[in-house]
Amino acid sequence: MTGSGGDVRHRGERWRARYATDPAATRGRLIPEAVSPTRSDFQRDRDRIIHSAAFRRLKHKTQVFVHHEGDHYRTRLTHTLEVSQIARALARALGLDEDLAEALALSHDLGHTCFGHTGEDALDALTKGHGGFDHNAQALRIVTRLERRYAGFDGLNLAWETLEGLVKHNGPLLTPEGAPTARWAERGIPAAILEYDAVHDLELGRFAGPEAQAAALADDIAYDSHDLDDGLRAGLFELSDLEEVPFLAKLMEEIDALHPGLEPSRKIHELARRVITRFVEDVIAESTRRIEVLAPMSVEDIRGASAPVVAFSPALAEADTTIKRFLYARMYRHPSVLAVRAQADIIVADLFGAFTANPAAMPEEWRVGLDGAGGGRIARRVADYIAGMTDTYAVLAHKRLFATTPDLHWSPESRGLPLAEG
Template sequence: MRDKAPYASDPRQSLGRLYAASASPTRSDFQRDRDRIIHSTAFRRLQHKTQVFLHHGGNHFRNRLTHTLEVSQMARSMARALGLDEDLAEAVALSHDLGHTPFGHAGERALNAAMADCGGFDHNIQALRVVTLLENRYAEHDGLNLTWETLEGILKHNGPLVGPDGAPCGRYAEEGLPAGLDVLAVPADLRISSHASLEAQVAAIADDVAYNAHDIDDALRAGLIVLPDLIDVPLAGPIVREVLARYPDVASHRQAHEVQRRLITRSIEDVIATTSANIAASGVHSAEEVRRAGKTLVTFSPQLAEAERGLKAFLFARVYRHEAVMGPVRESEAVVQRLFARYLQSSDMPGRWGEAGRAVQGAARARIAADFIAGMTDSYALDEHQRLFDARPEFR
């Protein structure tokens, strides 16, 4: 096994947890974080949450859990090759989607719109709410009591939230920062203007690699595209051409798998080579210097990054906006909107959620409703819709 690089995160130098925890004789703090995430209720729910294709479509399409496991495997492989802490990379990868709503990004869009007057909804902030507040399994505290480094990675794996001048940047430049950052129970300032660790950056790019390869695979399974459609598409096209030339007579599902695995391998090898060069050029020698580097160091090469943008544009036009996807998307957005409006008006939520909602009004009730809806699986959201409105969309 490769020795840790000097710029890798070191669990022995962690900024710690919010609540004191006894030392483990067999696991590092980052390993304990990983294990707490895997054993959480929110993690198990991912198996019944949409990735791209809604759950009714078939048993072989990816859901949030299978996507998360694939991201985790890729993140761990890249972290090992780069001499980083594999356990932290895995912990961030396993937790990066814990804040996602039912029905994939459609549910998030609907909930963000519904919460527009109350600070909006962001799945990264929601993931932090899950692991610091909403998980309530432990006898002594709410949340999972994760280390600062894992919490930082959940929040900032896609980069800083604000620039050096304090202005929102990246995905937050237009809408501003989502509500809730100032009330998170964390052991130390998460420093939203700095980059996260290399381990968190690895988890983020593993997410991109997984999306590209596996959305192609699912789109082929769904019959939305066929392999020849990809021949002239950036990044995927050259791989499709070589697979079809080498294996012209094998079954199409075998050809598709060859394309998928080669796309993953080439993307990951490009990231490892490019990131190694980026790190060397940056001169960083510690995890703290990584945070102060002023730029993302885990990247694709410029050539692959440009090709990847072309592939994403193809997938957006031919898959994500295909009517077979958009029809269910519109119906699922309507389900989330109706549930939120009902809960906001009457707090007609079951159990402790209803009790908490009836005790408050306005933005406080809205946030409780958003927490409740975000934690739902696809099927539970449909059950609630059936209970409240005596109707159950079939998404067909």
Template sequence: MNQTASYASRPALSPGRLHGTGPSPTRSEFQRDRDRIIHSTAFRRLQHKTQVFLHHEGRHFRNRLTHTLEVSQIARSIARALGLDEDLAEAVALSHDLGHTPFGHAGERALDRAMAPHGGFDHNVQALRVVTLLENRYAEHDGLNLTWETLEGILKHNGPLLHPDGRPRGRYAEHGLPAGLDAIPVPADLRLATHASLEAQVAAIADDIAYNAHDIDDALRADLVSLRDFLDVPMAGPIVAEVLGRYPDIAVKRQTHEVQRRMITRAVEDVIATSRANIAAAGVASAEAVRLAGRTLVMFSPQAAVAEQALKRFLFERVYRHEAVMVPVRESEAVVERLFARYMDDADMPGRWGEAGRAVSGPARARIVADFIAGMTDPYALDEYQRLFDARPEFR
């Protein structure tokens, strides 16, 4: 095991789990969290959930599982370089998308609209619901019984939810905190006004690095753009020029992979150098000091951050809003909205979901319906749609 820095999270200092467990002779508490996540049903379902391109279109597009594994690998690399607890960084990375719906962000938007009268839908809160309430594998408790640090990282890896004075911040500033937080059982207060651990911050930026690189690859596989389209795009452009200049005659897929791996390497190196400087400047000497630092410490350099935002804008305009993507997006949003309405109206849900739904009404039933839909894979959602409406959407 690598030597960890003083500001790393330490399993021995954890507030622990909601349900006590005996010590393990072979694994730290954060290793146990990682293993519980990998063996969960929700983790396996990620294999059949859309990232950007619907999984059934083929061409080896990423799905939520392959994306999650890429994020995990990048998070471990950064955590190791910074002297952090690699297992906690990996646990947060592996669990960060467990609350996502079928059909990617389109499904999330649709479910959030459907749940608007009942408090809305938030995928980070849903991930907490999955790991604390909805997984039902263990004999003695619901959920995965994860440590406080992993739960904190799932909820707060993108930053605090509250300002120190209690005002909602960031994405929650306009509409307030997402519904359902008070109902989630946790071993200790998640402290919504403080930053999360450096390990959680690493998982968050690893997510950005991974999807920037693989969305370029998937967009090229989908023939939505060409490599040369990126020549004038910050972050990607200089690397594309290097690769095309050095390897002008190799296959495009090889050129693309060379661009992708160089982008990841340079982004990782930028984050490591910048974060080391930030940590030193902040003078943090413990994980608690990190939480009270008042700012995110793991980040891109200012120059790289500007370039990364420009790359995201390019991908949004040329890929995510391309009509070839938007046709299935609109169709999949309609699937989720119609499923929700039908379950809320009169349709029974299968298994334990139907039993739970029949016992309640109103907002309580809506939350059960949202839990059920959010846990669906893309194919299962389509099967349910076929069962309820005797039709199968065409995503083309």
């Protein structure tokens, strides 16, 4: 049967395109396990991610606003759930495996630190001599090493396709010649990725499957919508300021024409939902066009393509860039934001210094095996420990170790400014 996603065939109760990632043909797990009689490998991966400690901690990790400044602003967890919903919608429309798309959406932020990108930037600088810190590489460490739930292995022992998508959802890491791609040319591919790839080849020079590509775009769409929503509700900018973004100006004209005099809170909701709808519809149309041109017979054709098959059209790619440029200037680089980020940076730096100087200050499970260890090993263990902290836990840990702790609350006039740029 042929649908909007191309040649689609029926398997059980699911419709899946022939170019989708087939759970029945998975490349398997690093450590073999018995097949589940009730769930596909990708369903099992999704469930393992949801039940992981790292996933639970997303509830109290900064997305854009510190969680205790208000219950209406996004956390890493609520952002992740929004990305999951959009990823499933894209996968369904394109005939992809929804469970794999969902698993990748749910896992994409597992490696983020406390205090958003402030924490990541701080840890990257502090571990520069030991390989640096990258949240995507950290997510891989979490699902392959740091989670300790199962008797037979460390990590979650996820399927190859899930790990591939986790590492490569933003595109290949290597060029056809084997050199790092532009994104990694200066700093090099993170050691954690190279180390794992050496024992379980993730084909770093090829694109990930279409489900990973859909999850990556779902992340962009969610950011564009909810950062506008949170920024407007926090008073960082006004609806009238969005006139400088043509895509948003047109949406507001539509809202005004259909609902003249609409109260601001409802108008913000209307804008956010229309942003999601337009981007989702665009991805479906553009991806369908690219799939028809490529005519892939299997997921391997998509992995071997010269460009992503799940993508924005040129017009909406420009709109995405323009929205992000607006948010960067109005939210992420606001002087008050930078001032608060500096305070969070102090907390992370203080904790890192204290734990590297005295690993015994960490809980027992984190200091096991560090007796006589070199500085690089200690630094990496401390970075793993701090990266797993929630915002609240990091503040409490600092208070236990230091006489004074930076205040991360904002002054009343700042009206809940964001901490980091998600």
